[in-house]
Amino acid sequence: MDSEQQPSARHFDHCPWLFADEATEEQLTAQLKRQEMIGGDRGIGERCYVADSAAVFTDRLWLGDDSYIAAHAYVTGELTTGADCTLNPFSVVRGTVTLGSGVRIGAHTSLLGFNHGMAPDRPVFQQPHTSRGITVGDDVWIGSHVVVVDGVTIGDHCVIGAGAVVTRDLAPWTVAAGNPARPLRDRRDSAARPSRTDHAHAGDPLARFADTARAQVADILGRCWDGERYVDRPGAAPTVRAHCDAVEIADLLLGAAPGQLTAEEHAERLRGAQDPYTGLVPEFDEPLPAADEDGFIGEGPALYHVLSVGYALDLLGASFPHPVRGVREMSARQLVARLEELPWRDGAWGAGAWIDSWATAAHWNLRHADVGGDRPGVEPGALEALFGWLLTRADPWTGMWGSPSPEAGRLQVVNGYYRLTRGSFAQFGLPVPHPERVVDAVLDHARDARYFGARQENACNVLDVAHPLWLCTRQLGGGAGAGGYRSAEIRTWAEGQLAAALPRWQDGRGFGFGPGSAGPGPEPGLQGTEMWLAIIWLLADLLGRSDTLGYRPRGVHRPEPARARTP
Structure with a gap:
């Protein structure tokens, strides 16, 4: 030219x-x-x-x-x-x-x-x-x-x-x-960083742990398959959550569906478990839970199945075949009335869990509507009512909902905060209110020896501190690095928890949930393994080292928002 x-x-x-x-x-x-x-x-x-x-x-x-x-x-x-x-x-x-x-x-x-x-x-x-x-x-x-x-x-x-x-x-x-x-x-390294299996990482406990878990995961999943369905651990009854935990673990460590069934067969089973009228998934061999007056349920395994089954299907490239009816038809007025009635004073964890389930059902309903549903996934104004209520009810001194008690300290409040924000602010990609105060409250709770003393930590309590710290430090900017809000304390806590968590892995069996009778208890199983794998990623990421693991949660405990659009 x-x-x-x-x-x-x-x-x-x-x-x-x-x-x-x-x-x-x-x-x-x-x-x-x-x-x-x-x-x-x-x-x-x-x-x-x-x-x-x-x-x-x-x-x-x-x-x-x-x-x-x-x-x-x-x-x-x-x-x-x-x-x-x-x-x-x-x-x-x-x-x-x-x-x-x-x-x-x-x-x-x-x-x-x-x-x-x-x-x-x-x-x-x-x-x-x-x-x-x-x-x-x-x-x-x-x-x-x-x-x-x-x-x-x-x-x-x-x-x-x-x-x-x-x-x-x-x-x-x-x-x-x-x-x-x-x-x-x-990319920040000036020269090529060796891969996770190179000699430079051979002495890294995170790399060794990830290699061990990846090498043993197929046997762990096989141990929890009774020939027909998944159990949390040998001898336990089959549960819906065990199947979902198996899908999450296999996706996390293998990037594939559990080998006991094809991906299509896993998806078919989980989709088939959903009741076509209510959109709920009951526990195996149990009746559908009865709906409350506003059309949605208040407690029971089906509440968590909105999360576990929905995200397991998502990892399998599938989705719920039906919307969750009680959430789709609940008006903004009914939702606010329900929020006001939740047990904030003495059961903040249950209140947060209910919001987690409702908001996650709204997320799946909106996706269902996006791909050809014949009506909106939620009633007009309902999501706006949810976030408006939460923003105006958050305690400006703690950034949380609910009140501590002499008997339980901040346990209910902090654990409820994780569940509530996971399904609402984090899932929808919205900033939480008062993040500095949340960090203050969570770190104060993490010093409670009843839950974080020697051999006291269980997966639920550690996760419910790690995720709020991760969420708030990302919102505040700078992560937990130098200059971040209370970054030295956050790093010290994360380092201590990570050092304690890695040795809890039991070869060929995975992680137990934790000591005592809370949750599934100390016996290694699918729930403990799924939760601790996610916790270890969060702790490592707070320390800027999660890339060493070679995995990143994509299901219930995914760090990124699941829905790009704000409500």
Whole structure:
């Protein structure tokens, strides 16, 4: 091309970063007309470029300033980007995809934020679509010929090598490659960090633990399979939660479904356990719980099954076949009345657990409505009523709900706070109120020797401190590193708990829940193993070392929001 010749539209299609500086007035006008021709809900920032040859058929397109869609890209569904994002030639972005700022998507790369069902009762082309969405953080480079599948979150500052297939979430600063993509090192290291199995990590207790757990997990799952169903531990009765815990553990350590059944068979069993009218999942061989006057239940295993079965199905690439009726039909007025009646004074844990279940059911209902439901997932104004009530009732001195007591100290309040915020603020990606005061209250509780003295810790109590600390430090910025709010105390507590937790692993059996009669007790089983694996990740992440584990929770205890949109 002659150096004095103005670049053509075809040239800009392949080199869109030149457009803002080199386009003629005529080309600028033509580009604005091109953008106006894009259908659906649209918002396009300054100095953006959409190639004429790109196939953009979106329901919603929001491009931040200085963002480009290059030649022959194929974009459908809902795409939201920050500033300075580029979809390079022949890239494919479909379903619900959210990009941060400064994201580069390599040529021929596909971000597939949707999926087909796989039920055996009909051909694949007749299966309904599902969409969990893909979220990519800021300052991310995804190389050429990469595939990112539905439901994946890629953290800030990640780099994904060419040809990778990303099937699991990646922590911030991860450099990953392979099929399936695996973390290789931390981008902040000046030189390549050895992989988890290299000699440099051979003496790291976290790396040794993760290697041991990964090598033994198949035997642990097999030990808890009675030939027909999963039990928490040998000799116990089969439970719905045991099946869900098995799915979570296998996904966490193996990136696959438990080997006793195919993924499709696991999903079929769990979907089949849901009552089609109420949307609830009763315990095996037990009747459906009776609904209260407002249409939803107040206690019992079915409350937790909203979480455990829903997330197990999510990990299997499936979902509940029916909405949870009592949550879908509860009005904002009924919800507020229920919130006022919850046992905040003497049962804050139960109150928090109820909110966790209700809000999680709302999350699944909204997803059900998103993929073809015939009515809204929740009544108009109900979610707004929930968060409005919580924000106005939080104690400004503790950031929590409920009151401590001389008999139990802060146990009910802190444990209820974890359950409440897990299902509401954390799951929906909203900031919690008064995070500094929460840190103060949680650290005060963590000094209570009744629950954190020598050999007193159980999985529930440690998780219910670790997660609020993790959630609040991320919201406050800086994590638990230098300069973070009470970071030295948080790190000291996390280091002590991590050092105590790792030796509790019992070869070939996993983790027990904890001493005493609380929960399943000290005998190793699926519930204790699932919970302690998540706790160890949270503790390690508070210390900036979770990448050493090579796993990241994606189910009930996932760190990222499960729903990208705010209510």
